[in-house]
Every structure is written in C-alpha cells, then in structure tokens.
Amino acid sequence: MTTEPQHQPGFNAALARGLTSQRMSRRNMIKLGGVSVGALSLSSILAACGGSSSSTSGAGGSSGSGAVDFDPANAGPTLNFSNWPLYIDKAFKGYPSLEAFKTASDITVTYNDEINDNASFFGELLPSLQGKQDTGRDIVVITNGEYLAALIQNEWAIELDPNYRPNFDANAASWAKSPFYDEGNKHTMAWQSGLTGIGYNTTLVNKVPTKLDDLMSTEYFPSGTVGVLKSDAPDLVMVNLGIDPKTSQQPEWDQAAEWLKKLRDSDTFYAAYDQGYVDDLTAGNLAGSMAWSGDVLYYKIWEGQPFEFIVPADGALLWIDNMLIPANAQNPAGALEMMDFYYKPEIAQMVTEWVLYMSPVPAVQDLIAAHAASETGTYAKQLTETAESPMLWPDQVLLDQVSLGRNLTTDAESEAWHATFDTIWEQ
Amino acid sequence: MAKTASDTAGLIPEGMELPPARQGERALARRRRLAAYLMLSPGGLYLVIGFLIPLVIIVILSLSSGGGLFSSGGKTTFTWEWSNYSQALTENWKIYLRSIAYAAIATTLCISLAYPMAYWIAFYGGRWKATLFMMILVPFFVSFVIRTVQWNFILGTNGLLFGPLKNLGVIPQDFHVLRTPVAVIAGITYNYMPFAALPLYVALERIDRRLVEAAKDLYATKQTSFRKVVLPLSVPGIFAAVILTFVPATGDYVNSTILGGPGTTMIGQIIQDYFLVRHLYPVAAAMSVILMLGMLVLALAYARALGTEDSTLAAGAAA
Numbered sequence: 001m002t003t004e005p006q007h008q009p010g011f012n013a014a015l016a017r018g019l020t021s022q023r024m025s026r027r028n029m030i031k032l033g034g035v036s037v038g039a040l041s042l043s044s045i046l047a048a049c050g051g052s053s054s055s056t057s058g059a060g061g062s063s064g065s066g067a068v069d070f071d072p073a074n075a076g077p078t079l080n081f082s083n084w085p086l087y088i089d090k091a092f093k094g095y096p097s098l099e100a101f102k103t104a105s106d107i108t109v110t111y112n113d114e115i116n117d118n119a120s121f122f123g124e125l126l127p128s129l130q131g132k133q134d135t136g137r138d139i140v141v142i143t144n145g146e147y148l149a150a151l152i153q154n155e156w157a158i159e160l161d162p163n164y165r166p167n168f169d170a171n172a173a174s175w176a177k178s179p180f181y182d183e184g185n186k187h188t189m190a191w192q193s194g195l196t197g198i199g200y201n202t203t204l205v206n207k208v209p210t211k212l213d214d215l216m217s218t219e220y221f222p223s224g225t226v227g228v229l230k231s232d233a234p235d236l237v238m239v240n241l242g243i244d245p246k247t248s249q250q251p252e253w254d255q256a257a258e259w260l261k262k263l264r265d266s267d268t269f270y271a272a273y274d275q276g277y278v279d280d281l282t283a284g285n286l287a288g289s290m291a292w293s294g295d296v297l298y299y300k301i302w303e304g305q306p307f308e309f310i311v312p313a314d315g316a317l318l319w320i321d322n323m324l325i326p327a328n329a330q331n332p333a334g335a336l337e338m339m340d341f342y343y344k345p346e347i348a349q350m351v352t353e354w355v356l357y358m359s360p361v362p363a364v365q366d367l368i369a370a371h372a373a374s375e376t377g378t379y380a381k382q383l384t385e386t387a388e389s390p391m392l393w394p395d396q397v398l399l400d401q402v403s404l405g406r407n408l409t410t411d412a413e414s415e416a417w418h419a420t421f422d423t424i425w426e427q
Numbered sequence: 428m429a430k431t432a433s434d435t436a437g438l439i440p441e442g443m444e445l446p447p448a449r450q451g452e453r454a455l456a457r458r459r460r461l462a463a464y465l466m467l468s469p470g471g472l473y474l475v476i477g478f479l480i481p482l483v484i485i486v487i488l489s490l491s492s493g494g495g496l497f498s499s500g501g502k503t504t505f506t507w508e509w510s511n512y513s514q515a516l517t518e519n520w521k522i523y524l525r526s527i528a529y530a531a532i533a534t535t536l537c538i539s540l541a542y543p544m545a546y547w548i549a550f551y552g553g554r555w556k557a558t559l560f561m562m563i564l565v566p567f568f569v570s571f572v573i574r575t576v577q578w579n580f581i582l583g584t585n586g587l588l589f590g591p592l593k594n595l596g597v598i599p600q601d602f603h604v605l606r607t608p609v610a611v612i613a614g615i616t617y618n619y620m621p622f623a624a625l626p627l628y629v630a631l632e633r634i635d636r637r638l639v640e641a642a643k644d645l646y647a648t649k650q651t652s653f654r655k656v657v658l659p660l661s662v663p664g665i666f667a668a669v670i671l672t673f674v675p676a677t678g679d680y681v682n683s684t685i686l687g688g689p690g691t692t693m694i695g696q697i698i699q700d701y702f703l704v705r706h707l708y709p710v711a712a713a714m715s716v717i718l719m720l721g722m723l724v725l726a727l728a729y730a731r732a733l734g735t736e737d738s739t740l741a742a743g744a745a746a
Contacts, residue, residue, distance in 0.1 A: 119704050123702075223601040224603050225584070269689065270606060271606045271689065272688075283583050285583050285586075410497050411496065411497050414706070419705075426696075
C-alpha cells in the first residue's frame with residue numbers, strides 16, 4: 001500500500017489528531033433519545049462537510065436471505081457507512097483509510113458517525129427493516145448483544161459470502177473469527193473491540209484497586225466517587241462472581257443484581273451511566289468507574305491524564321463491535337469489499353493508531369511498533385505505548401479472563417433480564 | 428347588540444330568491460366562511476398530522492400486545508390489552524409521584540424567582556423593559572441540553588461552586604449535590620424559568636397603573652395595593668406560568684438524565700427506557716397516555732380551582 005496520507009514526511013500526525021479530534025469517547029455521547037447532542041459535536045460538523053447521506057445506486061436491492069451477488073466486479077460506485085463517533089482515523093480533512101479504499105476500489109464512501117448507542121440506532125433502522133425497505137445504509141456497526149441477535153434472527157442482516165473476504169481469512173484475530181453469536185461470521189465481521197473493566201484516576205483513589213469488589217470499599221475509593229456502566233455491569237459482575245455469563249440464567253442474574261444493589265447502596269457509589277462516565281472521570285467527579293478500555297487509554301496516552309485501566313482480578317467483559325450489511329442494502333458487494341479491505345494490516349493500523357481499541361488484525365501491533373521507531377519525540381512515545389498496551393493486544397492469558405457476556409436471544413430472556421437489571425437503577 | 432352585515436348575511440336561507448342587488452351578499456358570506464376555513468386549515472392540518480395521528484397511534488399501541496423483537500420483529504397487534512395500564516402503574520407509580528413532586532417544587536421555585544423579576548421589569552423597567560426582558564431570554568438561545576450539561580460543571584463535586592468551598596474547608600470533602608434530587612430540581616427550575624417569566628411579565632405589564640394609583644389615593648399601603656390590586660390582576664399570568672412550567676417539567680427527562688443519579692429517575696426517563704432499551708412498546712405507550720391524562724386532569728382541576736375563564740381556556744390549551 002502506498003496510500004497513507006497520515007504518514008507523509010513532515011506531516012505531524014499527532015498535531016493533526018489534536019486539531020481534528022475534539023475527542024469525545026466513542027461511546028460517551030450523551031444518550032438522549034430524541035435530543036441530538038451529536039449534532040453539536042465537532043465530529044458531526046466535520047462529517048457533515050463530507051457530504052450528506054445520499055441514496056446509493058448500485059448492485060440493486062437485496063433481502064436478508066436469498067442470493068446476493070458479492071462479486072466486487074459488480075459493486076456499486078457509492079457506499080453508506082454508519083459508525084460511532086470518532087471510531088475511525090481522521091486527518092485534517094477526510095478519512096485517510098477511506099480515501100485509500102477509494103483509490104483501491106473506486107468506490108466513494110459516505111461516512112456517517114451517527115451511532116450513539118445500539119438501542120436508539122436500532123430503533124432508527126427498525127421501521128425500514130419491518131417494512132422490508134432499504135435503511136439507507138450499506139454498513140452499520142453494532143455491538144454484540146441483543147440488538148445484533150435480533151438483527152440476525154429476523155434476517156435483517158444480509159448473509160455474507162465467505163469467498164470474497166481473503167484479507168479477513170488471512171489476518172483476523174482468533175477472537176474475531178467465528179464468535180459464538182455469529183458462527184462462521186455468516187453475518188458479521190468485527191470492526192473494533194474492547195474491554196470493560198475498571199478505569200480510575202490515580203490521584204483520587206485511596207488505594208489502587210485490583211478487583212471489582214474494591215469499587216464498593218471506601219478503603220479504595222472516597223465516598224461518592226464510583227460510577228457504574230448500566231449496560232455492561234450485569235455481565236462484568238457475573239464474570240467477577242465466577243459465573244459464566246454465557247450460560248447464566250435467572251438465579252445467576254439475581255446474584256449479580258444483589259451485588260449491584262450492594263454497590264448502589266454503598267458509600268462509594270456516585271452514579272450509573274448509559275454513557276458520559278468519562279466526562280465525570282475527567283471532571284474529577286469520579287475517582288473510578290466501570291470503564292471502556294479505549295476511552296481510558298485515550299486520556300492516558302494522548303491527553304496525559306493520570307488514568308489507569310485494569311482488568312479486575314476475576315476477569316473483564318469483552319465486547320465486539322461488528323460490521324454488518326442491513327437487509328435491502330443497495331450495495332452489498334461494495335460493502336463486503338470494504339469490510340474486507342479493513343482487514344489489510346496497513347489499513348487496520350491507520351484505524352488503531354487513532355481509536356486505541358482492540359484491532360481485529362493482530363499484525364497491526366508490529367506495524368505500530370515499526371511506525372514508532374520511525375518517529376521521534378512525544379509522538380513516538382505515544383505510538384510505543386499504543387503498541388505495547390496489553391489492553392490493545394490481549395494475550396491468551398487475558399483472553400481467558402474475559403467473557404463476551406450473555407447473548408439474549410428470546411423475548412422472555414430479554415424481558416426477564418431487563419426486569420432484573422434495569423430496575424436497580426430505576427428506583 | 429346590533430347585527431353586523433355578516434351576521435345578517437349568514438342568516439339568508441340557501442335557495443331563497445334574492446333581489447339582484449343583494450345576491451352578492453350571499454357570495455360574500457360564503458367567501459368569509461371559506462376564508463375562516465382557509466386560515467384554520469394549515470395550522471389545523473399541522474396539528475392533525477403532528478399531534479392527533481400520533482396520539483391515536485399511541486393510544487392504539489397502548490392497548491396492543493406483542494412487540495417482542497425476537498418473536499415478532501417488534502410488531503404489535505391491537506387486542507384491547509388493558510393490562511398494559513396496570514403494569515405501567517404498578518411498576519412505576521412511585522416514579523409518577525416523584526415526577527409530580529419534582530415538577531411542583533420546581534414550578535413553585537420558578538414562580539417565586541420569576542415573579543419579583545417580572546414585577547420589577549414591568550413596573551420599573553422604563554425604557555429598558557425590552558432590553559431587560561431580553562436578558563432573561565438570552566441564555567435560552569443556547570441549546571437546552573448544552574445548558575444542562577453546563578450545570579454539571581457548576582455543581583460538579585470539585586466544580587466551579589464546590590471546588591473552592593472545599594478548598595477553603597467550608598464544606599466537607601465528600602459533599603456533593605450532583606446526582607441528587609437537589610441538582611435535578613435546580614436544573615428544572617433553571618431551564619423552565621423563562622416559561623414562567625414570560626406570562627408573568629405579560630400579565631404584570633398589562634395592569635392599568637391608574638388602578639395602583641387609585642389604591643394609593645385611597646390610603647392603601649404599598650403592601651395592600653400589591654395584595655389587593657396587582658396580585659389579583661396578575662393571576663391569569665401566574666396561572667399560565669404554572670401550567671407552562673409544571674406540565675413540561677413533569678415529563679422532563681433531560682435534567683434527571685444529565686444531573687440526576689440513583690433515586691432521581693423521572694417518568695420521562697422510564698418511558699424512554701421502556702421504549703428503547705426494554706422494547707416494551709405497548710407498556711411504554713400506556714405510560715405516556717397515563718402521564719398525558721394525569722396532566723390533563725390536574726390542569727383542569729387547577730383551572731376549576733383558580734376559576735377565571737381566561738385560565739380555564741389556557742389550561743385546556745396547555746394540557
């Protein structure tokens with residue numbers, strides 16, 4: 001690959017990053033249903049400059065099942081890609097990796113960083129999917145969990161042709177291949193992944209925490225300084241209670257709920273978050289919180305904040321954000337081509353150096369280390385830290401400590417789960 | 428009362444033979460009636476599309492069953508499912524009461540803060556009236572959400588307000604207001620105050636100064652003339668202010684989402700959660716209908732109690 005605009009000589013990537021990424025964490029956008037805060041974020045404004053979402057004309061509509069032509073030769077000229085905010089590499093203008101894709105494939109990608117949380121984005125797609133219509137998106141990124149399960153079960157995700165993803169076959173990490181929620185990657189391919197563990201502010205804790213139970217002890221955290229991530233807490237707690245979330249049922253859920261109620265009523269507890277915990281962490285309102293690895297690492301490595309991210313002694317939660325093609329998408333062939341393109345190590349590297357989450361392409365680690373060696377100063381140091389962080393490049397020991405969480409796949413399960421856990425915070 | 432030309436015109440029975448000189452009158456009457464419909468229709472149509480149809484959909488949804496994502500792809504069927512209402516109430520009656528309580532406290536605060544301000548501007552603002560009133564509104568050119576987020580910084584544990592106080596040792600280190608009911612109510616009060624100030628100002632500004640002067644001529648003290656003249660005449664303004672503040676504040680979820688914590692959940696948040704996260708669409712719809720009817724009943728009862736014709740209309744309109 002020759003197209004790496006970000007690494008041109010004399011081009012200060014660190015500076016570009018600072019100027020273009022008014023960084024909000026990928027998930028810390030305030031979730032407010034109808035109220036679109038996203039409209040005010042710099043990222044959206046930048047994205048808006050890239051053009052509005054227009055309909056694509058391509059290889060013709062395709063339904064969830066049935067024969068879909070994935071031959072790249074028949075791909076349409078445009079592609080709509082919906083992703084989370086600040087979840088892709090960005091230069092002063094545009095997205096270098098997407099430009100590389102344009103050069104390689106001649107497909108123009110309209111990039112929309114419009115997904116602020118799985119639930120409301122799913123709600124946005126739902127009417128089109130129910131009406132068997134094109135959602136206006138060719139690729140969307142959804143976290144593993146009940147919304148992804150619902151998309152697959154209702155045949156709202158187009159089945160992928162395994163013959164057209166050579167880079168994926170060659171380069172994907174073991175954890176990205178055939179995950180239990182989508183065996184054989186029939187519908188999805190990982191975009192990025194990350195861990196939910198404990199993030200804390202080293203200057204505010206009383207003592208360095210090592211396990212999840214420490215969150216409710218004033219020996220470790222001052223009173224009123226601990227945050228909880230509502231959506232990830234149940235699985236994370238189960239892992240730390242020695243329960244395998246994957247096979248857990250109501251009795252185990254009740255155990256986890258008990259633990260969470262204990263934390264809620266403990267002296268250290270501050271608040272439970274959908275998103276936005278990072279804002280409270282950086283504002284000093286929180287000394288520690290259940291946290292997403294990439295968020296904390298960003299503030300630690302790139303902003304020099306006194307933050308640390310740890311995997312609690314008894315394990316962490318692993319989540320995978322997956323690319324998939326919604327039913328009736330206009331350009332499935334182009335979509336699969338792009339999905340596979342991001343499994344080229346040099347392309348995946350561009351993304352990882354920006355987003356600091358776990359790349360599904362392990363080869364990227366060496367590329368970033370090599371890049372660090374070719375740079376100097378703070379930027380080199382930041383790249384080295386990125387290349388060496390165990391949270392980005394999990395070894396087998398770490399992978400054995402993490403779980404992908406409970407996959408809810410029926411209405412009864414979903415209802416019982418939410419009745420058990422949501423009510424803890426809805427008091 | 429003398430009948431106007433159009434009244435008489437409207438009374439001419441259809442089909443009656445009229446002398447040629449008066450035939451234009453009927454056409455004029457028709458045109459006038461048509462004009463009324465023409466003027467009502469754009470707004471009316473807008474309300475039908477934007478309010479009436481969604482309302483009907485919500486009511487139908489609230490009496491439906493199904494909606495499971497996995498079994499039916501989120502589709503519901505209308506089955507007169509009244510149990511949605513009992514489920515909504517039994518699971519969340521506490522939250523309804525809390526929302527009403529928060530909104531009531533915030534409304535009281537809004538009125539007590541806005542009344543003196545509006546009073547002063549209306550009576551003593553002089554030629555600066557408009558400017559002064561604009562100043563109340565200026566912060567509200569900024570988005571609702573952004574303003575609320577700013578309160579995070581003001582009320583933060585080590586934020587603008589409490590950081591310095593903590594450093595001075597005035598308040599204990601673990602003191603915090605954010606994530607407590609105080610923060611939520613403070614946020615609601617702040618965000619809805621202009622809605623209280625506006626009608627209060629209009630009502631106070633409208634008061635005939637000669638009535639106040641007359642009270643003074645009759646040896647009323649300042650307090651008495653306020654109590655007997657100004658206050659009663661500003662009642663329609665107070666009424667409108669209460670309705671305009673209380674009704675939206677009860678359903679507000681922005682303040683409790685951004686500033687609230689454990690135990691400050693308001694009904695708007697629960698409805699959103701039932702819709703988006705738990706995908707119990709029919710129960711969520713039932714909760715919305717309950718909230719709406721509850722507000723309507725409260726507003727009408729309030730209008731009855733306060734009793735001016737003006738305000739009854741206002742209540743009907745607001746609810």
